[in-house]
Amino acid sequence: MYSLPDLEPIRDFDAIAVLTSGGDSPGMNPAVRGVVRAALNSGVQVYGIQKGYSGLVAGDLRVMTSSSVRNIVQRGGTILKSDRCEAFKDPEIRQQAAANLKNAGIGALIVIGGDGSLTGAHLLAEESDIAVIGLPGTIDNDIFGTEDTIGFDTAVNTALDAIDKIRDTASSHERYFLVEVMGRNSGFLATHVGIAAGAEMVIVPEYQVNIEELGRQLCENRRTGKGSSGIIVVAEGREPGLTYRLAQQLQQQGEDPRVCILGHIQRGGHPSGHDRVLASGLGAMAVSYLLAGYNDIMVGVSEGAILDIPLDSVIRYRKGLDPQLFELALLLHK
């Protein structure tokens, strides 16, 4: 677990609110629990907002007690429900959201979600006097300023469980499988899964792969007896249908690979131990940062420590894939 910052409380809140937004990720529940328990423990009331920004705009605020978050630490999804809210891109709508909070006596908001959600959080912080803190909740681990996100570790494990099953069939039929994992525009999830799955190859948006060369190598492996089955992990990337096109290319070179699109199972499931501890810690720390007077930041992870990053930077920069990690993936499969 990451080390926790030491923060001095200097500010008071009667009440704060918490919401989950965007694609759900496993660990959002322990994060909400961390927020609620830490706030109550500091004498601050907590409201849960249903369905992300949509619920905030609609004023759907519900008081949460210690029991509201009982027995949820192990549950996937989010008890607060989530939504992608187009309307929140409209500044007037955001003004209404801020007004809803103020009218209910709520001085601060904690937003758990991906970069779209954190953009909304930053704008709300800038445009209102609500203190806003974001937590990185996404399986894609594609958020600038943090090395880890809530749900990433679970998604890696879910993809590996699936691949461990696919490997049985691959090996029984001496066949290659192209397995597409999530990750939006980033190859972070694919690279981790690829290393951990012992994949023959990892195909990510950040690096060019010579498919003809790959096809030649697979045929060569088969011919020399070096191997006749295996897994190729493909990041979904920007072009839908990429994985099927890769399969066709390999087919033209004499292989007969099969395609598996892992899809939405990667978003669900009991959060892993790592994600439960991370989410609990981030949730509790978000409250500490609020009480220490912080605003317009994300609480994330860097160099083994939980720390704050301005939301402004979070949404302005794009996180790059560590080239060393990608090289490790290639090295190990030779």
Added chain:
Amino acid sequence: MYSLPDLEPIRDFDAIAVLTSGGDSPGMNPAVRGVVRAALNSGVQVYGIQKGYSGLVAGDLRVMTSSSVRNIVQRGGTILKSDRCEAFKDPEIRQQAAANLKNAGIGALIVIGGDGSLTGAHLLAEESDIAVIGLPGTIDNDIFGTEDTIGFDTAVNTALDAIDKIRDTASSHERYFLVEVMGRNSGFLATHVGIAAGAEMVIVPEYQVNIEELGRQLCENRRTGKGSSGIIVVAEGREPGLTYRLAQQLQQQGEDPRVCILGHIQRGGHPSGHDRVLASGLGAMAVSYLLAGYNDIMVGVSEGAILDIPLDSVIRYRKGLDPQLFELALLLHK
């Protein structure tokens, strides 16, 4: 576990062979183990044939010892590898296969696979003096004459694990998911999965479903607060792309469902306890049936007992989906 028949040994074999054929299914390994251990225990030598009928035609026969099947009971796939062998449809090729067995002093063959594989087994039995016994190995449970097949129970559990994860996301986003499971032309797998998943609806090739009516009901559920998320299980059926078309139809009625195609993960994974016990029993019993003088039969399950069915019937008839079971699925989700 099913009750075992009492069989009198009346026939001797110096050696028998075993192969796995067609799509692999979890439990093939404990079935092979059952064959090998039971045969050795009766003083009969066992050969394992690599890659199904392809290996038989190529004469790829390997002596198996008790240790060959050590530590495989829990492993998915098949250590003998599997294949779909088009060439075996040619009678001359089958003659060569029979000759390969005779030349190696092998008097009997046990074939573990689905109905294509059992068709080959029946033809070999008819056209040669090799004694042939089939075991039903398929996740689809679509083989006439047996109520259970090796791998079906594991596939149900694998599909349920995936759906339990998808349900987290479905419920967090108040959305319906169409989940496509395997099953070839049969709705057996889909119906079991649907009952066990608590699905809103099960769509199978055997029964017509009024999609418009379903769409209306889902919208009605959402409107009345009865429910706003859930799982609809779809059997892959005969028409590729069916599930995506259903999603489009529901979209036209105002729902925004997501599609998950579970795909090959359903064939892999550690076999379940049920499949390991079933496969072990069928494997051991296949040897007993051979020693009791049986030929050209499948060893399957009916009315709670392991028994024999002529291969002739197995391949001639099509197994129907129990209407009571389908009605149960509908009843429980009202």
Added chain:
Amino acid sequence: MYSLPDLEPIRDFDAIAVLTSGGDSPGMNPAVRGVVRAALNSGVQVYGIQKGYSGLVAGDLRVMTSSSVRNIVQRGGTILKSDRCEAFKDPEIRQQAAANLKNAGIGALIVIGGDGSLTGAHLLAEESDIAVIGLPGTIDNDIFGTEDTIGFDTAVNTALDAIDKIRDTASSHERYFLVEVMGRNSGFLATHVGIAAGAEMVIVPEYQVNIEELGRQLCENRRTGKGSSGIIVVAEGREPGLTYRLAQQLQQQGEDPRVCILGHIQRGGHPSGHDRVLASGLGAMAVSYLLAGYNDIMVGVSEGAILDIPLDSVIRYRKGLDPQLFELALLLHK
């Protein structure tokens, strides 16, 4: 799945009640769901009783709707909670329980539990004019008159998951492990787990095992290179501490085995697909039996079919372990 009986409704109930009793078992929730959904579908009101017979005696009856059982099919334990109620052995207490039901206009009771719970059910049926139907809910599968019980299949799978992990360590350290599974006085669970785990030996209350002989064989295996690690499955049986004593005996013969007591993890966890379908079917059928005029019976499984057995027989006889099954366990590990 087992075939379902065809039953003619001949009797009317305004309301029925359902409770879970004794040790919980995975699948109790889908069974309750089956009862509730089938009853509502037939126009019968359903009450859920909290904490088994204790709640019945206390009159803790709560109306259940279709939504009460929404999203529980996959959950372990029992939403109705369970209890062992000593007081229910007193006939006067049972009279009060019957009066509580009558006063609420409830004409029938469905009891889900093990043989202690079914004994209570039988006495209530005999001594009152409440119609009572029992369902076998126990991981031990030790109930006379039924080949299967709700929770057994899940418990087998849970034990196997644990043993698959233990096997890693056993094999890395070339050591034997004695793994104790539940099962009360019966070796049913142990024998199934033993076959499915590929155990070296299964030790059950029903059959004598020569431990010295076993020790000699393990040493012999080690000496001849046949094997130096493995799993010995032990049924908890009647004598607490048996497994530790066996370990000591083997130690005296030069082995250094380790002991694992699987304990309560065997009662929990998501019910398996098999248990969910079984429990759903038994729950729905219990209602059909009530409407068809049955009373004082258990609905169970025999020869591949769901059927009724008089509760009188269920509690009078002891179910024996199938000797063929035990022999299969021994045969496969040679």
Added chain:
Amino acid sequence: MYSLPDLEPIRDFDAIAVLTSGGDSPGMNPAVRGVVRAALNSGVQVYGIQKGYSGLVAGDLRVMTSSSVRNIVQRGGTILKSDRCEAFKDPEIRQQAAANLKNAGIGALIVIGGDGSLTGAHLLAEESDIAVIGLPGTIDNDIFGTEDTIGFDTAVNTALDAIDKIRDTASSHERYFLVEVMGRNSGFLATHVGIAAGAEMVIVPEYQVNIEELGRQLCENRRTGKGSSGIIVVAEGREPGLTYRLAQQLQQQGEDPRVCILGHIQRGGHPSGHDRVLASGLGAMAVSYLLAGYNDIMVGVSEGAILDIPLDSVIRYRKGLDPQLFELALLLHK
């Protein structure tokens, strides 16, 4: 994943060796694979030593190829087998071990294990001219100088899976469970598991717990309706039987808790994604450190980076439990 150091190769080895030692931990296999693949990739031959230091003393060295480590990344335990070797405490025996390596032309050794094993590694480095590098392989995460160890993350997840099952029963019976996890003298595993399990209390060797106070609180929770079931995580600690004694103490205060000792299942199982990536990275980096001229160090993790720590320090100091982490565990359960 942790960032990787940039190392300049300055030294040549014809051959190196690798062994796993002490209690096995999940991830030892991907670590061995990382060593083998990275070494071969740098043109260095690799020998695998069977059964830890015992095999080294006996001279049981086997050449490993890229295929030797094929398809092991997902397997628990260690393909090299492991052992606790008392004889290696004898300096003469260590001289013989070094001689065995030199005679085979092996200039360096990589040792994967816990602190006992790393002590042996340090002594061998000091007393011979074999270059020795240690990797932290233990589920206990109790090794000084590194924040993470191979197997820890998997053990946390395994314990959580078990506790998620136990919680079903705890909640159905309104009972508390004392769950004992491994961790030797350290509460690291227990604290992580406790946070992630949402435990009522965590009992570790590093901090005193007032059991009477705990009992009072549990009774109070039950009385006020705040909660009547839950999990108390206990580190095995130094005193065997501690968990049973705690149960007795709580019993004297009116609770009726149950005890579960998770035991050896915590050492086994497929390594988690995190452990596979960590182990792969550490394995590959151990080779890089050797080629960069390092000796007598452990490669571990600190502040989010993979780095080297002198073995001397590793074995001299005791790693403390982070008080912030323990406080977080307490905070979240209020």
